[in-house]
Amino acid sequence: MTKDVIALTPTMPDPSTVLAGLYAGGPDLRVSTLADGAVLQLCTPGGTPLVSVEAPYLVHHPHEARRLLGDQVPLPEGPFWWTEARATTAHPEGERIAASFAGRLTTVLGGTVWPPHVAHTDVVPTAGLAPSATCGSLPPAVDMQSDHASVILQDRPVIALSSWLSHALSAAAAGGRALQLITPPTCRLTQPTRAALAAHPNRWIIQHPEHGYYDGVSGCQLRWRDGAFVPALDDTGHARVAEPFKSAPFVSGQDAAAALGEQQLLLSIRTVQPAAEGLVLGGALEAAWQHLTGTRPVGWGTAEPVNLPWNRRQLTDLARTRAQKSEATWLVAVGGPEQPGIATTRVLHTSAGIEEHIAFALGYGPGRTPPLAALPELARLLTTRHELATMLTTLRAGRRDLTVPSYFEALPLPVSFTLGPDAVRQAGPARAEAPSPHLAPTRFGSASAPALHYTLGDGTQPGAWAQLQQVTRHLKQMQ
Template sequence: MVQPVTWHPAADRATAETLVVEQDRNVVPLSTWVADAAATAAASDRVLQVLTQAHTRITYPLELLLAEAGAHWVVREGPERFRDGLSGFSLRWSGARFVTDLDAPPPEPVAPAPGSGDLEVQISTLHPASSSLELGSSTGAAIRALTGAEPAGWGVAEPVTQPWSPREVTAHCRQRAPSPTQVVVVGHGVLGQLRVDRVESGVLETIRLSGPAASSVAQDAVDTLVAEIAGTARSMIVAAHPGRLDGLRSPTPAPPALPYGILVGHPVLAERGIDHAQQAPASVRLVGRGTRQAAWCRLDSGGQRPYELLTAVLEHFGIVDASP
């Protein structure tokens, strides 16, 4: 039996298994209410399920939250007709939560045009723990390279409330340490998440950005970003996501982001050697100087598919996962 939820402002329905948040909007952001609903669901061993209309898009920060929380985007297609907003699989209400409808046919595969959708960038940087550490340099470098302007703002939810300030972002993360911290960052046509984790070897900073459109970003802009972060980044992956534009995810099912290139940072090259890096199964260019050289591996050349090349490059360098 579904009961109305009166103890949480964002949740419309609840069972022992789920909190359902209904949003009748054109764009659903990662609001403070939705973020708190996700935390409440996790604390009560429930799954958050965000229910929207068929035309609704969600922001990249909300998409990341759903993935990290094991939550679901449920799209209402008609009376008692639902599907997963990301995968496209049909869903049904089980009486306790929305579940995959195993009797429904699978969604038709989509073949988007190469390079369509948003450029997607993920940069991981491992810093020594220090009282002088200031976060945000990789965020600034990425947004400047891709848009030609500085980041516009940051906040704990959307819409962001603070102008961009590495000093204030650092102070916020330091105040919350050693707990992990995520903040939303925005730029011109760019949305993303900055995450900071205290790890055994230092402070891990990860920026994930979506936008601008991949077709609007010149090769020189990507090369500029590679050169600027080569001496500091642990890794960077650049891809194109056909299901997202201007940081907004369409409810139309789309395949995963198509990888374009991966930067393997200087710690790996210092361990494996330059000769080993140059033998990677991709188009490799060394960047940086001295002991801080990194390898920029392009995945858009050769006979293999980009996904296959990415897997081969990761195996070559002994990287289990490019994500933190």
């Protein structure tokens, strides 16, 4: 059952239009504000939360709607306003109110509603609903909460790391709880959502109509115990893997394409730069994107959908403001529809300087070869111009659109590993250049401060993991 309704409008919903939408549940509902006014919540007179509405925000990239919502929604032409309403699961009236809210916005402003065909403008009767919670007692995205877990139910084609989900993750961590996201097996995650849920004790949980609950990443069968989903162990104390995770019975036409030659090139990049007044962040990511695709990122933001045009100075200003509050900065960037690409960057102010931790993924369809030959020159570029500390590149069979399905995917295989000059100096240049008799790195940079680039394979050799482990083990022994 759909619980989220999104209105995409060509103009910003003004206060009067939003107010007209909020009357979808009749004049007797209460309105509360959450998240410093960024969220409006409709509640019954008895205090039952029904619908939470996030403040509209302008999305400059029309293809973001297709990336996250699929092809069912007509794409707006040019920038559009994204207004999201989340209905409670406690009462079915909540979903109808959310659909009426979105329908009223698009009736006045034009545009479209996701999911298709749910929009209407009727008033939804809410009289007589019994209160089931105190208004605002839960974060807007959370459906249920125990002492150990915050549980969210989602059913949309792609689960993005929206501001809803980001806030729920922060609130769960602050409360010492796991964030447990429950979806049908047909849902997929974006790379940022997958990374956020990978942190223990968070989980992506699949609710299968025949096989119960299992972990969407590991396939581990789960059960509810003591207020959270935990592994269901067999008689020998081992976790069981759900059969659907092994056999991928919900493979769609697009999913099947992953078995027909779709690949993902994954780069993990870390840079360390001096904390200078004129420092502008994002240079390493922009250089890598340009080098591997011929274009720069098209947009950036602090959640999905990505809403801002790519601008290094603006993202630097945000990071500087957060650093003044002793806060780390997390960013996401996307490319154009012609070459699927997505990256996340975490900016940290450490004793070593300003660190950027970048996870960059590019998707390639059948017949398209990932540019592995360009990696040595990329390593040289990042070392000489962008203070590269380390870079690990891997290749895997996976969806070109870079989403994560709820069935087993082969692990990525190492292609190359790069040590920047500082890392080489700490390890010792002479020994770093000879980790094994069969692995000679490429040396570049200045003679006094060289960088080393190790070619480990072409992404098809499982033995590349052993080579990488040998290099890293050798380097640690020298420190």
